[in-house]
Structure formats: C-alpha cells, structure tokens
Amino acid sequence: MSRSNLFFLAVAVGAIAMAFWYRQQVFQEKPVPTTPKLAFVTGGSGPYWQLTAEGARAAAKSLDCELDVELPQDDESLDQQMTILTRLNLDKLDGVALSPLDAEGQTNMINRIQQQTNVVTFDSDAPHSMRRGHVGTSNYGAGGICARLVAEALPDGGDVLVLMANLTKENMIDRKSGFEETLNKPPAEGAEEKSTPQYNIVGFLIDTGDATISKQNIKVTLKSHPELACIVGMNSQHAAIIMDVLKEVDKLGKIKVVTFDAEPAALEGIEAGNIYATIAQDPYKYGFEATRMLSTLSRSGADELPIVGGGTVNINAEPIRQNELKEFKDRLLARTTKPEKPKDVKN
Template sequence: MKKLLLTGIACAVLTTLGAASQGADKKTLAFVVNGSSDFWKAAEAGVKKAQSELPNYNLVFKYPEQSSAAIQTRMMDDLVASGVAGIMVSAVDPKTMGDALNRVGSQVALFTTDSDAPNSKRIAYIGSSNTDAGKQAGQLLLKALPNGGKCMGFVGLPGADNARERIDGVKETIKGSKIELIDVRADDIDQTRAKRNVEDMLTAHPEVNCMIGFYSYNTPSIYSVLKDAGKLGQITIVGFDEDPITLGGVKEGTIVGTVVQQPYEWGYQGMKDMAKYLEGDKSFIPANHLIIVPTKIIDKTNVDAFWTELKARQGKK
C-alpha cells in the first residue's frame, strides 16, 4: 500500500513538472501600443482571438503609462529582457527611436503596426496605408465642401508616420480645390490638451468652417467642444477611426464621415503572422515588407452596419 502511495505521488510530481515545463516552453508575443486610447480595444480583441488559436504561445497586450518614446523603449527593453520571442509595436516616434528599434529587432522578431519604421530592423509592417486613408478623408472634404473652406487639423503625434502620411494624403487630395488646411495642432496624446486645442482654435480662427480629427480621440474632442459652443452642424467635421462618439456623430449627421482602419485585424493577423515567422514560415511577407489592411469610409449610409459588425467583434451587444 505504501509502495502504491509513493508511486502515485511520484507520478503526480512528474505530471506537475511536465505541465510546468510545457508552460515554460511557450513563447511570448507582445503587442505594444503608443498610448492609452479606446482605439486600441479592437486590436486587443484581435489579440484575444488569436490567443484562442495559438495555444502554444502566450500573447500579451501592453499599454505604456504615458505616450513617450523613452517609456515605450524601456517597456520593449523589459520585454526583451523577460524573454519574449516577438514584439509588434506602434512606435511613438519612429524617427528618434531608430537605435532602440534596431536593438530590439536584433534580439527578437520585430513587427510594426499603425505607424511604420521602415528604416529599422523590423521584419514587416502590418496595418493601414495612412496615405490612402488621408486621401479618403480628403474625398470626404471635397464632397462636403464643394464651394471650398478653411480647415483646421488636430493630431496626437505629428512626428509619427501615421500622422504625417494622413496629413499628406489630405493635402494631396484637396490640392487645386478651394479647400485649405491652414494648420494642424498636436497634443502628444494628451486628451485634455486635445480638447483645449480645439477650444483655442475656435476662438483664434473664427474663419475656420472645417475641422479634421487625425487620431481616434481627436474627433470626439472636436465634437464635444462644438457641442458645448452650440456650433455642431455649422462646422464640417471629418474624422479618423471608430470611436463611439464619432460614429454617433456620423449617424446623427453632425460628422460628415470617418475613415476607419481595422485594428482588430492588426491584433489578430499580426500575432498569427509573428507565430508563423517564428516557426520558419516567411511566405506571407511581401517583397516590400508591407502587409496593408485596407481602410474604408464610413458615412451615414453604412454606419449602422459597420457599428453592428464592430460590436460583434468586441463581444458587445
């Protein structure tokens, strides 16, 4: 009896050690964003979906406590030190983070999303063509302002490729028209400052009859300030991304439209592709190392259908 008991204990210990070893063998993949914003909830849902299909990996989603290149760099260095196998990152400032990204990319599989860093050691970019997205926003402006207008833009990180490319796309599309983008104000992903920027411009530039929110939270800030000022419907608003306030404004007609990305796919496809890469499959990487997930225009004609799809993906009713 004693022998049987000892044998049972030994088996239990071996089983426990085997399970621990199996858990320790799992590779960790991290998705690192550029700041705290509801925009990233869709990407987080995509990562969660990927986790259900990648049982041999541990997937983590990381928000920096502040939108800072230094803080984001420290976060990636800590992840590398902890033994992660791959990182997908939306770099706060790709131009100043070159050395840091190269350091990370020389140690783990590095992919970029949202804002690319093409001169770094990243393996591929998975995300939108921000230039095309900017052109789509420009198309919304041309349709909404056939007689021209003076527009003010608002953005989080003007040095990031996603911001610069969106702005350039808008400018390229409205070139030669009577629409002018007179300025773009930055807020460093500080939402209090984002709102204050709109308030300041409303006072300093009464001639402005059009506002563009280039980051996901910028359009809700515009909406809130104009609502408080009693100017909703008087100033044309064009946005980016799918914040609920933005979609509500599109539905009620106070926002002309918004150009939406597919961050859910960045999270889902990005994690799956990183796993493929680590397993030796590089066939999915195109020659230009750009995996483009298309953007689309959401206006009053398709906002209800889009919102229903978005809620379903995020597990909401």
C-alpha cells in the same frame, strides 16, 4: 615525440575543441518553439488600442501562442512605451509586436530588439529599422480619403482646421501628406477656375495626445477664424474632443467634422448628424495579423517572408458616412471587447 611537443599538441587540440564548442553555442539555430512566447506593445490604452489587443489575443488563442499584452497608461506616451520596451525579457520571447510612436527615434531600439528576437510593427511603421514585417493601412491613401470627404462636406470650399497628435509617427506623416496633396490637387485640365472650390488649411495643430491642448487649439482657431467651415481630427481621440468643444460654443452641426477611427463618439456624432464621416481602420485585424506574422516567423523563420522589405499586410481604410453607419455597426457586433488593464509604468 617529446613531452613538450605532446603538451603543445594537447593544448592545440583543446583550443580547437573549445573553439568548435563556442561556435556551436553562438551560431546554432534557435530551437523552434512549440508554444511561441510573444509580447504585444501598443501605443496607449484607449478604445482603439484595446481593439488591437483583442485581435492579438484572438490570434494567440487560435495559434497556440503565449501572449503578454503591454498597454501604456496614456495614449501617445513615448516615455511610457520606451519604459515597457526596456523591461521586456527578450531572452524568453520569440517575438515582439510594436506600434512605434517615434519612427526615427525608436529605430535603434527596434534594431537592438531584432538582434535578439523577431519584431513586427503594426498600425504605425518604422520602415528604416530592421523589423521583420508590418501590418497596417496606407496612411497616405487614408489621408486622401479624408480630403475627399472634406470636399464632399464642403462642396463650395472653405477654411479647414486639422488636429494631429504628433508628427513623429510614420502613419501621421503619411496621413498629413495624403490629405494635403489631395485637398490641394490642381483642377483637371479644361476645368473652369471659377467652378473649382478653394480650401484653405488654417493649420495642422499638434496636441501630443493631450485633450486639454487639443481643446485649446480648437477654441483659439475658432476665435481667429470665425468663418471656419470644417474641423478634421486625424487621431481616434479627436472625435470626442471636437464634439465637446462645439457643444460648448453652440456650434454643433454648424461646422462640418471629419474624423478618424470608429470610436463611440465618432459613430454617435455621425448618427446625430454632427460628424459628416469618419475613416474607419481595422485595429482588431492589425493585432490579429501582427500576432499571426510573429507566430509564423518564430515557427518557420525568415523563409516565410519576401527577400526584400520583409512582410507587409496592407488593410484598407474605409469611409463611414451616415448612410453606411448601420451596416458598419452590424459588422462590429462580433468584436465586443473587454478592456485590458493598462500597465502601471513609472518612469
């Protein structure tokens, strides 16, 4: 063989070897971590989000995972949450749990993260993204429960105001749909039209998580609808806001109130008879199950999930009325939380 042929053969062999090495580096499976490193990103730092973080920490401890809890300073702040997500060192993470504040707007971001590590959503979902799983409740069903509580509180019907932080989160969109469709459900066939109470939803008012805007929404509505019979708070912060405004205008106990989540203000309002009921979720379990799912994915891979749709853990919501309050409080005693310091996010 001539010297030139030997040279070209050596180059070809070297090229094949380099291609094989590159393929091995790029396509080799990520080693299974002995102690998965996970990030848990909430939608705020209020009591509700503290409970999700407490559940996540409990799961990480029991499953031997390293967990970094990231809480935006302000509830419902999409800018702060996105800043946290862009700062994550994905090369050193085996999974990210996220409660997306904008289901559609954050889909591309979630997809980019998923290309580098596992993503699981909790509380609120981004169903059109590539996330590997979701932990939450049926918010359409929770909205239906809320509507039935309004019907219990107002058996004769009346004007109803609904407060909402936003309509960008998947859970809020579903919650609104379930509420509206259940409350406006036509009477059963054969029922007398006169006996069917009429409910008039005077508005679904958005406050972007801002207490000042929410209070103003209530006050303006009370002036424009003096016969307002019920106020519904669709987010955890609304119970305290509604109680403050109704106390200020001397209407505590005169307007029925239905809220979401087991915030202290909601439970105190129920005990005092100023809130008819609240719909309790289980944020502690959301955090625990999301972390457990990430631990399983990082150690066992995709084989642990269904082929279609990823993995979903559905946790039921529960109505809490005054006669159910004591038993519910007893269940909460085992879940005392120590507030986590929120991240100081500068945009």
